[in-house]
Amino acid sequence: MTDPTGRPDGTVAESDAAAYERWGPEVLAFVADYWRRLERLPVGPDVEPGWLRSRLPASAPTSPEDVERVLADVDELIVPALTHWQSPNFFAYFPANTSWPSVLADLVCSGTSVNGMSWATSPAATELETHVLDWLVDLCGLPARFRSDGPGGGVIQDTASSATTVSLMAARERAGGNRRLSDLTVYTSEHAHSSIEKGAHLAGFWPEHLRLVPTDDAFALDPAALGAALADDIAAGLTPAYVGATIGTTSSMAVDPLPDIAEMTRRTGAWLHVDAAMAGSAALCEEHRGLFAGLDHADSYTFNPHKWMGVGVDCSVLYVADRASLIDALSITPTYLRSAHHDAGEVIDYRDWQMQLGRRFRSLKVWFVLRLTGAEAIRSMIRDHVEWTARAVDRLGSDPRWVVAAPPMLDLVCVRHVEGDDRTLEVLDAVNESGRALLTRTDLDERAVIRICVGARTTEWRHVEALLDLLDELA
Numbered sequence: 001m002t003d004p005t006g007r008p009d010g011t012v013a014e015s016d017a018a019a020y021e022r023w024g025p026e027v028l029a030f031v032a033d034y035w036r037r038l039e040r041l042p043v044g045p046d047v048e049p050g051w052l053r054s055r056l057p058a059s060a061p062t063s064p065e066d067v068e069r070v071l072a073d074v075d076e077l078i079v080p081a082l083t084h085w086q087s088p089n090f091f092a093y094f095p096a097n098t099s100w101p102s103v104l105a106d107l108v109c110s111g112t113s114v115n116g117m118s119w120a121t122s123p124a125a126t127e128l129e130t131h132v133l134d135w136l137v138d139l140c141g142l143p144a145r146f147r148s149d150g151p152g153g154g155v156i157q158d159t160a161s162s163a164t165t166v167s168l169m170a171a172r173e174r175a176g177g178n179r180r181l182s183d184l185t186v187y188t189s190e191h192a193h194s195s196i197e198k199g200a201h202l203a204g205f206w207p208e209h210l211r212l213v214p215t216d217d218a219f220a221l222d223p224a225a226l227g228a229a230l231a232d233d234i235a236a237g238l239t240p241a242y243v244g245a246t247i248g249t250t251s252s253m254a255v256d257p258l259p260d261i262a263e264m265t266r267r268t269g270a271w272l273h274v275d276a277a278m279a280g281s282a283a284l285c286e287e288h289r290g291l292f293a294g295l296d297h298a299d300s301y302t303f304n305p306h307k308w309m310g311v312g313v314d315c316s317v318l319y320v321a322d323r324a325s326l327i328d329a330l331s332i333t334p335t336y337l338r339s340a341h342h343d344a345g346e347v348i349d350y351r352d353w354q355m356q357l358g359r360r361f362r363s364l365k366v367w368f369v370l371r372l373t374g375a376e377a378i379r380s381m382i383r384d385h386v387e388w389t390a391r392a393v394d395r396l397g398s399d400p401r402w403v404v405a406a407p408p409m410l411d412l413v414c415v416r417h418v419e420g421d422d423r424t425l426e427v428l429d430a431v432n433e434s435g436r437a438l439l440t441r442t443d444l445d446e447r448a449v450i451r452i453c454v455g456a457r458t459t460e461w462r463h464v465e466a467l468l469d470l471l472d473e474l475a
């Protein structure tokens with residue numbers, strides 16, 4: 001057999017192909033075994049800093065080793081120093097769910113390893129991305145202006161942080177560009193994710209022009225405070241350039257009052273960005289669409305299929321209502337990146353929608369997940385999580401030792417111990433040290449709080465019950 005270039009057998013490609021056939025099944029068997037063991041593994045690692053490095057050779061190998069040896073080391077050295085994000089006992093942070101269709105898609109992505117920086121560098125990588133992101137607009141009931149068949153469209157970013165950062169850059173561009181930075185102001189709630197503040201720094205906005213707007217009793221942005229901040233700045237001769245609203249804050253899953261925010265933002269001409277990194281997947285379910293009211297006024301919107309849709313990290317979707325500002329902010333086309341289709345404006349070049357040039361073929365993961373899982377199964381997982389969270393709220397809320405510290409929302413409940421911060425943190429540490437579950441802390445109203453996010457795809461009701469029993473035991 002010869003390959004299309006006429007080279008005989010024995011080429012590098014042939015020997016790589018043979019290696020995939022020989023070792024692919026073994027590596028997949030390792031992964032399958034990992035998934036079988038997941039439930040029994042302590043969720044968090046029990047290692048001190050430097051644990052792994054002290055066990056690795058000081059210098060890199062100079063000749064090939066056996067795959068079996070490397071896999072054995074993964075088992076002995078890597079797995080014990082992992083946090084098992086796919087564990088059914090993972091209730092920490094927000095989840096980073098993957099699923100077998102996503103893992104298989106990642107194999108195809110790595111196995112073909114294209115760089116889809118522009119349409120010309122792999123037309124399928126661009127067109128599949130455009131297509132599945134249009135599917136998601138329809139599946140989630142998002143505003144039609146985010147579809148690619150008008151001036152808007154979607155793009156996959158690595159993370160919500162990148163999505164938010166490029167939205168800030170687009171807003172800066174629309175407001176007049178770098179030269180106007182001394183006038184431009186940015187607004188978000190004091191409970192917004194830190195990625196908005198970080199993105200504002202990266203986009204060049206002045207730190208003293210970032211307004212962290214106070215929140216109400218439910219930790220949602222207070223529209224009156226936003227209105228006052230906008231008015232003060234305008235009176236001082238500044239120009240509001242960007243308002244970042246959140247549907248589902250990290251600390252407590254609070255939902256900012258988007259219709260009010262949208263109205264105020266519209267009056268000032270500022271860019272409205274909506275961050276629904278975690279909660280965004282809930283829009284797959286009709287009954288949660290009310291949380292997204294007002295989104296049709298947003299200039300940009302991001303959510304993370306890598307959190308709650310079973311598409312492995314990294315996959316964050318950014319939609320814009322009008323892609324022109326994004327492209328104006330990010331497009332630089334040297335000769336070596338030009339193509340006839342680009343020059344004719346016939347194609348999307350996603351390199352102009354992101355900070356980096358190179359990009360992985362991430363839409364494969366979304367495509368595989370939607371085709372092999374189906375939207376209905378994802379909806380049903382989300383509904384289970386929401387229902388189990390409500391049951392957890394009932395149980396914790398009726399236990400006098402616990403105070404539910406924020407209005408429960410979707411799959412997150414926040415509690416604090418009635419005896420105060422020290423007890424709250426003692427219980428949190430004891431849960432995490434037990435290895436039987438993993439939880440994280442936040443602070444609300446200056447008090448330490450335990451966040452319980454029932455969002456791991458592998459979690460069943462019995463795992464939530466086991467966590468509640470453990471909390472009962474330790475409280």
Ligand code: PLP
Pocket residue numbers: 094158159160161162193195246248249250275276277278304316
């Ligand atoms: N926005 C919100 C509301 C989040 O909860 C998070 C992370 O949990 C982020 C943004 C940042 O996400 P990423 O890790 O994708 O940058």
